[in-house]
Amino acid sequence: MAVSGFEGFEKRLELHFSGDDPIIRMGGLRQLDFESIEEILNAVQCTVVSAVGNQYFDSYVLSESSLFVYSTKIIIKTCGTTQLLKSILPLIQFTSELGFIMSECRYTRGNFIFPKAQPYPHTNFNDEIFYLQEQLPIHLCYRKASVMPSKFISHSWHVFTACNEEPNNDLFTIEVCMTELDRVLARKFFKHPNMASNEMTEVTGISEINPNALICDFVFDPCGYSMNGIDGDRYSTIHVTPEDGFSYASYECVGSIYDDPNDIINILKKVVQVFRPGTMSISTTSTSNEVWTRIAKAVEPLGMKCRSCTMDDFPSTGSVVFQTFTSCRK
Numbered sequence: 001m002a003v004s005g006f007e008g009f010e011k012r013l014e015l016h017f018s019g020d021d022p023i024i025r026m027g028g029l030r031q032l033d034f035e036s037i038e039e040i041l042n043a044v045q046c047t048v049v050s051a052v053g054n055q056y057f058d059s060y061v062l063s064e065s066s067l068f069v070y071s072t073k074i075i076i077k078t079c080g081t082t083q084l085l086k087s088i089l090p091l092i093q094f095t096s097e098l099g100f101i102m103s104e105c106r107y108t109r110g111n112f113i114f115p116k117a118q119p120y121p122h123t124n125f126n127d128e129i130f131y132l133q134e135q136l137p138i139h140l141c142y143r144k145a146s147v148m149p150s151k152f153i154s155h156s157w158h159v160f161t162a163c164n165e166e167p168n169n170d171l172f173t174i175e176v177c178m179t180e181l182d183r184v185l186a187r188k189f190f191k192h193p194n195m196a197s198n199e200m201t202e203v204t205g206i207s208e209i210n211p212n213a214l215i216c217d218f219v220f221d222p223c224g225y226s227m228n229g230i231d232g233d234r235y236s237t238i239h240v241t242p243e244d245g246f247s248y249a250s251y252e253c254v255g256s257i258y259d260d261p262n263d264i265i266n267i268l269k270k271v272v273q274v275f276r277p278g279t280m281s282i283s284t285t286s287t288s289n290e291v292w293t294r295i296a297k298a299v300e301p302l303g304m305k306c307r308s309c310t311m312d313d314f315p316s317t318g319s320v321v322f323q324t325f326t327s328c329r330k
């Protein structure tokens with residue numbers, strides 16, 4: 001942990017792969033054995049604390065955030081001083097042994113609270129881009145990096161994408177980063193003696209965010225909370241650093257552009273009510289405008305004022321829209 005405090009802001013890597021149909025039908029990347037997963041996480045410097053899967057994907061809660069493995073897609077999200085990009089090389093090695101080649105890479109992160117505590121290659125965004133450019137296979141030839149600004153120096157969105165073909169993606173991803181959590185609500189993420197993790201999921205209201213999801217939760221000692229939600233082929237994930245002075249929570253989920261847009265809007269309202277953050281950013285990655293255009297109207301009645309909205313197009317992913325909000329109580 002950094003001397004000054006725990007770095008809540010995560011780094012997130014999403015890698016897509018292509019392989020022959022018979023391999024995909026046999027589970028694809030889910031055939032990666034646990035020793036290989038441990039070796040990949042060892043390079044990042046984190047470990048698995050719990051795991052659950054269903055017919056669509058495997059989900060792992062990590063000592064620092066989460067990992068999701070689908071048949072042709074891997075998402076790793078890690079916080080603290082982990083070296084997430086160091087997973088790329090072992091991932092390429094293990095996936096090629098299974099007969100896969102990488103077809104797309106997305107790397108995103110917010111602004112670190114303690115940037116000086118980050119080790120290489122996370123020392124700054126230029127170093128991260130340089131490292132990605134070096135490690136990624138050359139056939140991922142459509143590449144773009146961008147820092148999307150907001151009204152606040154403390155909140156900007158770093159995006160790097162690389163791919164070898166135009167996307168054909170019906171899924172959207174929502175990444176929410178919240179700071180200055182309501183102090184009373186943040187206290188609920190401190191562990192009581194003999195407290196079970198599902199009790200924290202209940203009392204904080206997290207279980208109500210998507211009541212259909214199977215939740216795999218983990219409570220840290222003396223404080224901190226992580227969960228992965230599994231709902232059919234959709235994941236969601238929440239990570240909470242409740243300590244005063246550097247409190248942080250993240251919410252992330254995936255949806256389809258053909259879903260009822262009210263579903264995700266209702267979820268985002270519940271997320272705001274669980275944490276009541278002072279400042280919040282919402283990044284929407286999608287090929288459709290259906291979701292992001294409704295977000296401000298949904299959360300403003302809850303006391304969150306939209307302060308900025310930035311949009312950029314990326315060759316592999318469609319549009320990324322980065323919106324920031326502050327609480328009217330500030």
Ligand SMILES: C[S@+](CC[C@H](N)C(=O)[O-])C[C@H]1O[C@@H](n2cnc3c(N)ncnc32)[C@H](O)[C@@H]1O
Pocket residue numbers: 006007008009010063064065078079080220221222223224225226239240241242243248249250
């Ligand atoms: C790993 S969790 C959630 C991570 C998530 N990215 C976040 O910060 O919101 C981080 C919280 O758990 C606490 N914690 C306690 N023991 C920990 C451990 N062994 N590893 C990581 N975090 C730990 C940290 O102080 C922090 O409050």
